Amino acid sequence: DTIYNNIKSAIKENKKLLAVLIDPDKVKVENLGKFTQKINQSIATHIFVGGSTVEENETENVVVELKKHTKLPIILFPGDVIQITDKADGILFLSLISGRNPDYLIVKHVEAVPKLFKSGLEVIPTGYILIENGKETSVECVSKTKPIANDNIETIINTAKAGEYLGQKLIYLEAGSGATHPVNGNIISEVKKRLGVPLIVGGGIRTKEALDLAYNSGADLVVIGTAFEEDERFFEDIKSPLSAKADI
Numbered sequence: 001d002t003i004y005n006n007i008k009s010a011i012k013e014n015k016k017l018l019a020v021l022i023d024p025d026k027v028k029v030e031n032l033g034k035f036t037q038k039i040n041q042s043i044a045t046h047i048f049v050g051g052s053t054v055e056e057n058e059t060e061n062v063v064v065e066l067k068k069h070t071k072l073p074i075i076l077f078p079g080d081v082i083q084i085t086d087k088a089d090g091i092l093f094l095s096l097i098s099g100r101n102p103d104y105l106i107v108k109h110v111e112a113v114p115k116l117f118k119s120g121l122e123v124i125p126t127g128y129i130l131i132e133n134g135k136e137t138s139v140e141c142v143s144k145t146k147p148i149a150n151d152n153i154e155t156i157i158n159t160a161k162a163g164e165y166l167g168q169k170l171i172y173l174e175a176g177s178g179a180t181h182p183v184n185g186n187i188i189s190e191v192k193k194r195l196g197v198p199l200i201v202g203g204g205i206r207t208k209e210a211l212d213l214a215y216n217s218g219a220d221l222v223v224i225g226t227a228f229e230e231d232e233r234f235f236e237d238i239k240s241p242l243s244a245k246a247d248i
């Protein structure tokens, strides 16, 4: 459980973690070398690879290329079973607990087992909670599930806690890639107060202020994809002691 234990020890030392999300659909493999150098020089501690609509083999090609350029842990954040590759280090074994579609709660997980069994991937059970953000995101479309309204704080808290009681080792509050509004600070802090496992927050974070707000509200690990895809200078914007790099 190296990845998970490192996350837990970083949190114990009050370090904040940052995952750069790479969607194999949105990158060219030949550009990844340069992009990964930027990641290496930044405060990022993890690389997540995944997306909602990725074709077979694309994920593996991306992971293999990333591995040539970085020592950061590469963790699959899969939208589907075909995105599983044993070339990564770990996988967020996501259960979409905000939704009521059995496919994303258990069906695809059963299908994934033969692949996971053969792989050396560290499997990290993760309760994935989609929160309304102002527009329909691809998670909502693909999974055919409704996000939880962002003023329904009670349900968000209870869903996160139910995930923890079910044994999920991480809880991920997701506004959706490219979200208009990231998960708000109040939701993050209310969930964090009651949660005994590390909290991941992502979706729509595009400024240093939004990143710091997420951290200060209680996010242990923040995931950012779109902002880096759109402008690599964002790596520079977030250089600061407030979100100091953890040694992982």
Ligand code: 1GP
Pocket: 021, 174, 175, 176, 177, 178, 179, 201, 202, 203, 204, 205, 223, 224, 225, 226, 227
């Ligand atoms: C999406 O939470 C991640 O699943 C990251 O979202 O692309 O908006 O940064 P962005």
